[in-house]
Amino acid sequence: MKTYLLAVQFDETTEWSEEEVAAQRAQVAKVNEEMTGTWVFLGGLLPSHASTVVRPAGGAVTVTDGPFAETKEQLGGFWVIRCADLDQALAWAEKCALACGAAIEVRPFEGAQWV
């Protein structure tokens, strides 16, 4: 078994209506239900306005407002899943992408604490 991160690449510049948000949440909830037994951890994130970066600098740290990069797409949420191989991970990612209406980056873990 391998462990993968399915990270939602969320375009924060797109406006969503309340109905669209509700529909997306319902679709994602359905996928989560279907993924029971496969996901280890999952969660949606608040937009990057709520993000703070702590950066090492000469033995101390600096704390700054905002995400690492000023890009349109930000991490919007993620699943951590356990499955046999990349093909299975990609099959789940397809469902997640369609449910979220956003791109999903599929990335294997190098190691994971609970393994």
Place this chain on the structure above:
Amino acid sequence: MDLDGVFRAEYGRCVATLTRFLGDIGLAEEAVQDAFATALEKWDEPPPNPGAWIVTTARNRAIDRLRRESTREARHAQALLLQQPDEPEDVGPVRDDQLRMIFTCCHPALAPSAQAALTLRLLGGLETAEIARAYLVPEATVAQRIVRAKKKIRDAGIPYRVPGHAELPDRLPPVLTVLYLVFNEGYAATSGELVRTDLCREAVRLARALADLMPDEPEVIGLLALLLLIEARRPARVGPDGELVVLGDQDRTLWDRALIAEGHELVRRCLRRGQPGPYQIQAAINAVHTDGTATDWTQVLALYDQLLQFVPTPVVALNRAVAVAEVHGPAAALAAVDDLDLPGYHLLPAVRADLLARLGRTADAVAAYDAAIALAANATERTFLETRRARLAPN
């Protein structure tokens, strides 16, 4: 002793089988290379079944190597290896190994440039330097692409398996694209350079193997037929001075009749099936080109109309316009290419130039040839366009 020939013929098969044993392409390649080094020392003549000898030797070398290592992965791989039968295997599983390898090399999670390089390396047994020469890129670039792709296969957990029937509609097209691109890469070079001729042969060989492995996939048969029918005409495509000879001017006695007969038979097989697809239609177009003493352009145009439904791209529309010119005249064809948007593609101005010349619009034709010459990357094609242009404007 022709160890190079054995290497080329057996390398892909052996690596594919060892990958199943070892679960890792890199380890499999090392083991197979070890075995070939041993063969170089031990063989006076290759044994009757050199592939089986290489696989057995590679397996034993891999076990030795893994015994010296103590990691968990090594012990796991060793356990797997020791479970494998000693006897040479039936043809069936070995073929499945190659099929698994093709689908792994052409996995959509790999970059297209890496898919082609990996396929030529792992299935064709081509050296990195040969692939680099064929694609006119530095050897280091190819080496890096291959190393990265193998690393991604291992780290991302790309499975070593043939996709299930339900997945084939998504997974087969990239495989066909890679084989087609490999062939095209060889075919685009008309200078007769040996290595690039090799690429055409390699693509045909791999397409044949795929058709052998998946005889019920009409597009696989279509691709093989297409490659055979283009390959059959290659001897006539370059004239005595290395110049490009277009279809209508080719000496048909130079065509390879056996390849054409095989291609036509495959196209008929596809037609009987009645599940058309882009490669089958392109094969049918090439079957019309190679049927009888001259091309039946009405049939070709009908096939391009059908192809355009499957592949509505400007390149297909441009090729269709060539058929339009033959059936409805150059003015109709010119109207058909006027709206095409193909920036940087030299064949668009080249086709326009030919149509304009046929309409007697010499000055426009010369300008279009100039545009095509400026865009053409292949020296032989450039010479061809320059000759055409010179005929219109001798000075």
